[in-house]
Amino acid sequence: MFPFTFVKAADERSALDAGHKGARYIAGGTTLVDLMRETVERPDAVVDINALPYRDVALDGGTLRIGSLVRMSELAADARVRREFPVIAQALELSASAQLRNMASIGGNLMQRPRCLYFRDVSANCNRRSPGSGCSALGGLNRTHAILGGSDQCVATHPSDLAVALVALDAVVVARDASGDRRIPIAQFFRQPGTTPDQEHDLRPGELIVGLEVQTGPEQRRSGYLKVRDRQSYEFALTSAAVALDVTGGTVRAARVAVGGVATVPWRLPAVERALIGRAAGPDLWSAAAAHAAEGAKPLTDNAFKVDLVQRVVARQLATVGELP
Numbered sequence: 001m002f003p004f005t006f007v008k009a010a011d012e013r014s015a016l017d018a019g020h021k022g023a024r025y026i027a028g029g030t031t032l033v034d035l036m037r038e039t040v041e042r043p044d045a046v047v048d049i050n051a052l053p054y055r056d057v058a059l060d061g062g063t064l065r066i067g068s069l070v071r072m073s074e075l076a077a078d079a080r081v082r083r084e085f086p087v088i089a090q091a092l093e094l095s096a097s098a099q100l101r102n103m104a105s106i107g108g109n110l111m112q113r114p115r116c117l118y119f120r121d122v123s124a125n126c127n128r129r130s131p132g133s134g135c136s137a138l139g140g141l142n143r144t145h146a147i148l149g150g151s152d153q154c155v156a157t158h159p160s161d162l163a164v165a166l167v168a169l170d171a172v173v174v175a176r177d178a179s180g181d182r183r184i185p186i187a188q189f190f191r192q193p194g195t196t197p198d199q200e201h202d203l204r205p206g207e208l209i210v211g212l213e214v215q216t217g218p219e220q221r222r223s224g225y226l227k228v229r230d231r232q233s234y235e236f237a238l239t240s241a242a243v244a245l246d247v248t249g250g251t252v253r254a255a256r257v258a259v260g261g262v263a264t265v266p267w268r269l270p271a272v273e274r275a276l277i278g279r280a281a282g283p284d285l286w287s288a289a290a291a292h293a294a295e296g297a298k299p300l301t302d303n304a305f306k307v308d309l310v311q312r313v314v315a316r317q318l319a320t321v322g323e324l325p
Contacts, residue, residue: 001036001037001039002036002039002042004036004042004043004044004045004046005023005044005045005046006045006046006047006048007023007045007046007047007048008047008048008050008051009047009048009049009051009052010051011051011052012052012053012176013178014047015047015049015052015208016176016177016178016206016208017178018045018047019047019177019205019206019207019208020177020178020205020206021045021206022043022044022045022205023043023044023045023046023047024041024043024045024046024047025046025047025049025208026046026047026048026049026108027048027049027050027068027069027105027107027108028071028100028103028104028105028108029103029108030096030100030103030104030108031104031108031111031112031113032046032108035113035120038120038122039122040113040119040120040122040129041113049069049208050069052069053067054067054068054069054070054107054210054211055067055069055070056070057070057074057075057078057080057081059080059084059216062215062216062217063213063214063215063216064080064081064084064085064212064213064214064215064216065211065212065213066106066211066212066213066214067106067210067211068105068106068107068208068209068210068211068212069105069106069107070105070106071101071102071103071104071105071106072092072095072096072100072101072102072104072105072106072109072162073092073098073101073102075088075089075092075106076088076089076092076093076101077089083221084216084220084221085165085169085214085216085220085221085223086221086223086224087165087168087169087220087223087224087225087242087243087244088162088165088166088169088214090165090224090225091161091162091164091165091225091227091240091242092161092162094161094225094227094240095109095160095161095162096234097233097234100234106162106212107208107209107210109160109162109163110160110162110163110166110173110189110201110209111201111203111209112159112160113128113159113200114128114156114157114158114159115144115156115157115159115236116128116137116144116145116156116157117141118135118136118137118140119156124136126154127153127154127193127197127198128154128156128193128197128198128200129198131196131197131198135152135153135154135155135197137154137155137156137300138152138155138300139301141302142155142300142301142302142303143302143303144157144236144238144261144303145157145300145302145303146262146263146264147262147263147294147297147298147299147300147303147304147306147307147310148262148263148264148267148294148296148297148298149192149193149263149264149265149267150193150263150264150298151192151193151194151195151197151264153193153194153195153196153197154193154197154264155193155264155300156193156197156264157236157237157260157261157262157263157264158190158260158263158264158265158266159236160260160266161225161227161237161240161260163186163190163260163266164225164240164241164242164258164259164260164266164267165223165225165242165258166186166212166214166266167186167187167190167242167258167266167267167268168223168242168243168244168256168257168258168268169214169215169220169223169242169244169256170185170186170187170214170215170256171186171212171213171214172184172185172186172212172213172214173185173186173189173209173212174209174210174211174212174213175203175204175207175208175209175210176207176208176210177204177206177207177208178206181210182204182207183213184202186212186266187268188202189201189202189203190202190265190266191265192264192265193264217246217254218246218248218253218254219244219245219246219253219254219255219256220244222244222245222246222247222321222324223242223243223244223245223256223321224242224243224317224320224321224324225240225241225242225243225317226240226241226243226313226316226317226320227240227260227261228240228261228309228313229261236261237260237261238261238306238309239259239260239261239262239306239309239310239313240259240260240261240313241257241258241259241260241310241313241314241316241317242256242257242258242259242260242317243255243256243257243314243317243318243320243321244256244257244321245276245281245318245321245322247281247322250280250281251278251279251280251281252276252277252278252279252280252281252285252322253277253278254277255272255273255276255277256273257269257272257273257276257293257314257318259293259310259313259314261306262294262297262306262309262310269292269293269314271292271295272289272290272292272293272314275288275289275292276289276318281322282322283319285318285322286315286318286319286322287315289314289315289318290311290312290314290315290318291311293310293311293313293314294306294307294308294310294311297310
């Protein structure tokens with residue numbers, strides 16, 4: 001670990017001032033501290049923001065508002081979230097371990113860095129860690145890497161389960177700096193690697209995530225998250241699916257579908273959604289719609305199995321959610 005300055009922000013203004021000067025924000029620290037130990041992250045200054053007041057979960061006027069410092073376990077246990085947004089609660093409960101969920105903040109979860117082994121090995125070439133150095137995963141061990149949204153610069157998957165659910169639900173990220181608040185649709189918050197894989201999100205220098213907003217609705221209540229991984233405990237997704245459906249009178253009236261573990265960002269599936277809306281719910285529809293889940297996929301040497309897997313996972317979760325009472 002390299003030397004750094006550590007301060008605790010007493011209020012929002014001091015936190016924003018420190019961030020504007022280049023300090024890294026820390027809350028639970030479940031990602032940043034690990035990366036600093038491995039010398040992947042080398043911040044000159046770290047500012048603890050746990051004294052800030054972004055800890056409320058509120059549901060009013062059809063909008064769920066989540067403070068960025070709410071802990072993952074707290075949000076997953078909230079009765080309103082479990083009732084109105086089961087996909088969020090399930091995604092959180094399938095994340096990390098109980099100990100980490102008790103520490104990790106919602107804002108930090110969205111900001112976590114890739115789990116690619118080459119990103120975390122400072123002796124390997126990685127364009128996210130060191131732009132222009134190359135991507136060792138392209139010709140190396142890439143079984144867990146992306147088949148969607150990759151480029152010749154990077155094929156690392158996005159690690160967050162929560163983000164997949166939030167992308168499916170069209171959540172909004174609320175970011176703040178000294179000039180005020182900025183509301184960012186979450187689908188625009190995460191950036192595909194393209195030619196600039198080191199630019200992972202849409203936050204501006206010094207901006208701080210203060211909260212999230214999610215709208216309620218009939219499909220949000222009828223939702224769920226499925227995660228397929230190599231082991232059932234403390235493991236990242238090979239493929240996951242967040243599904244929310246409004247099925248009225250046996251017909252799909254609205255559909256929201258996103259997947260994780262297969263793309264460089266949480267990946268929305270509009271082709272699957274279009275194949276569902278206006279059609280009679282049932283096994284044939286689930287399979288036919290899920291067949292669109294891997295459109296545009298570009299498998300690597302070791303992960304072609306994900307093409308079939310993502311279709312099967314989406315079909316299974318469509319059936320699970322579609323057949324809820």
